[in-house]
Amino acid sequence: MxxxxxxxxxxxxxxxxxxxxxxxxxxxxxxxxxxxxxxxxxxxxxxxxxxxxxxxxxxxFAAIPQDPKNPLSAAKVELGKLLYHETGLAQNPVNLSGMNTYSCASCHHAAAGFQACVAQGMGEGGSGFGAFGESRKPNANYKTSDIDVQPLRSPSILNIAYQELVLWNGQFGATGANVGTEDKWHPGSHPIAQNFLGFEGVETQALAGREVHRLVIDKIFMSNIGNYKQLYEKAFDPASFYNPTSLKNNSSLAIAAYERVVLANQxxxxxxxxxxxxxxxxxxxxxxxxxxxxxxxxxxxxxxxxxxxxxxxxxxxxxxxxxxxxxxxxxxxxxxxxxxxxxxxxxxxxxxxxxxxxxxxxxxxxxxxxxxxxxxxxxxxxxxxxxxxxxxxxxxxxxxxxxxxxxxxxxxxxxxxxxxxxxxLRDPNLTRYVPSKLPSGLGFPNNDKQTRVDLGF
The missing domain is CATH 1.10.760.10 (Cytochrome c-like domain)
Structure with missing residues (x-):
């Protein structure tokens, strides 16, 4: 690291x-x-x-576009910054060897301008990093079908605060141009169903991405790893920590809050x-x-x-x-x-x-x-x-x-x-958005064996 x-x-x-x-x-x-x-x-x-x-x-924060249902705060942003990079959230892998090896930052990291530096970002089942993410590839020990990838190139999260809807097709977000598309939101467990919570795109994607990308945020992890519980209680109502749904959703909203402050303003x-x-x-x-x-x-x-x-x-x-x-x-x-x-x-x-x-x-x-x-x-x-x-x-x-x-x-x-x-248009100092270390002590943005070799941790 x-x-x-x-x-x-x-x-x-x-x-x-x-x-x-x-x-x-x-x-x-x-x-x-x-x-x-x-x-x-x-x-x-x-x-x-x-x-x-x-x-x-x-x-x-007052000048940064934000979802009125998820107002920005310093405590929320700090929690989100850590959770965004936290490979310890990789608790729901298809292959047990993937435990603690990937994060949100696997496909959107500072070294690549918060893109992937490869044509197709890879979460679980990716191997390696190189210097800027350019060496990430499928792990030979995985079935190809088990590797977490998407059908389009991973977009950047830079300046995402200015996007009311998120993804190439704008499917995430309950406001703006998506008003009137409710019949396409797939009630149930489908990721787009998160639109029914009524948030804008950045928040909706963070909520949906937690499940899509096999991440787990629960009381066991947040109580036992570093100071996450204390950070959460500074950002949200402490009582909500004991409600599993509130805990995981609020933590995802903290990730969205962090993403909103990642601006190329230098x-x-x-x-x-x-x-x-x-x-x-x-x-x-x-x-x-x-x-x-x-x-x-x-x-x-x-x-x-x-x-x-x-x-x-x-x-x-x-x-x-x-x-x-x-x-x-x-x-x-x-x-x-x-x-x-x-x-x-x-x-x-x-x-x-x-x-x-x-x-x-x-x-x-x-x-x-x-x-x-x-x-x-x-x-x-x-x-x-x-x-x-x-x-x-x-x-x-x-x-x-x-x-x-x-x-x-x-x-x-x-x-x-x-x-x-x-x-x-190139901000040369995006490292200011990267934590020096994680409460878990794990490596990031990935923590698989080859990445650990590539990055020397």
Missing amino acids: KKYLFGLFTLGLALNLTSCKTDIDNNPEASELDISLTNSLETASNGIGKEYYILPESND SPFQLWLRGNNGAMSEDEKKGALLFFGKGNCASCHNGPSLANMEFHAYGMKDLKNGQIGNSMVINVNPNDAAHLGRGGFTGVDSEKYEFKVPQLYNLKDSPFYGHGASFSSVKEVIMYKNLAKKENDNVPDSYLSSQFKPLNLTSDEIEQLTVFIENA
Whole structure:
């Protein structure tokens, strides 16, 4: 674990030196490029300006979007931070060898920008980590069918506070666009049934994910491991600790509270928005001008997280079994309704093949893009959208988004846009969201034998 944290800290420090230096030095005067970008932001935000794009500090709870049924508090966030990374919750594995070996962070960890760094995240039955998660693969001692994976690429939890609905198809969440979809919530034990509790997407996913990903939060664990009981009683009504349903659900809500404060607010673009004119390079500023101008990116990727709650069909390929880059993908059924995107959840024909607009921070940390991990670089995605020619023949042209049209960017403009997204939107210090150790004393984000070797704990 020390090796994992030290590696993340060292990388973040090295990449952050330039930003630190400009904070110390006198702030450069605004250049013509700065002024042009400021004007572009004002246009893209309908007159609001820079402040429209600023991510709040992670302890400024009043400024962070939150579910009114799960208000943020420091005690709740601290408990959630530990439970999110806690491999000791891995108490319901299919294979007994999986006990205490996986966590929420197995597929969404800081080293990969809270993505997986592989094409398909793996919970129980995954083996290894590498340096940034890139070496995780199926455990040879598991039946392939027993390994916990999903049919789409694992999205990031960064800036998830700005997503009212969660997952690529937006199936989790009882509010917003999901009002009216109640007949699709599958009463009973189905994960989507958690929508009936009435929470927004972040909370609903945390509640559903506990069962889906074979995690257990009960009185035995919380009473006997470290100071979890005390942390819980600071965050919630102490009497609820003795109600099994309240205990596990409140603990899941604490995880959701933690996820909401994981914000990429130390990226160069965010520093620039706050007035540090030297935080971005000239090429990054030119790329930002393209992003908010000719590239038309802000028509979908807007607001503090550079996303929105829309769903679009861009004809990208679905995740498929086999080798993708350094990753092995398994257990994907090509007929899974997940490949139909929003329409696979709602049953609305016109919404088939539409997937939720993703946030854009720290994409560089996990080199797989699109719901099906069919791209291996940010530049590839930009080139694809610039050309606007679908790659998935299973998606009829009539379903493609009206936004999917040629952008007519030059090669130089593509490079500048890439630099902006890869570098200016990369927060180099995500280790601030990672605990130094767990109350259980176990390793994390995974605790399987090979991960322990890889991370030196």
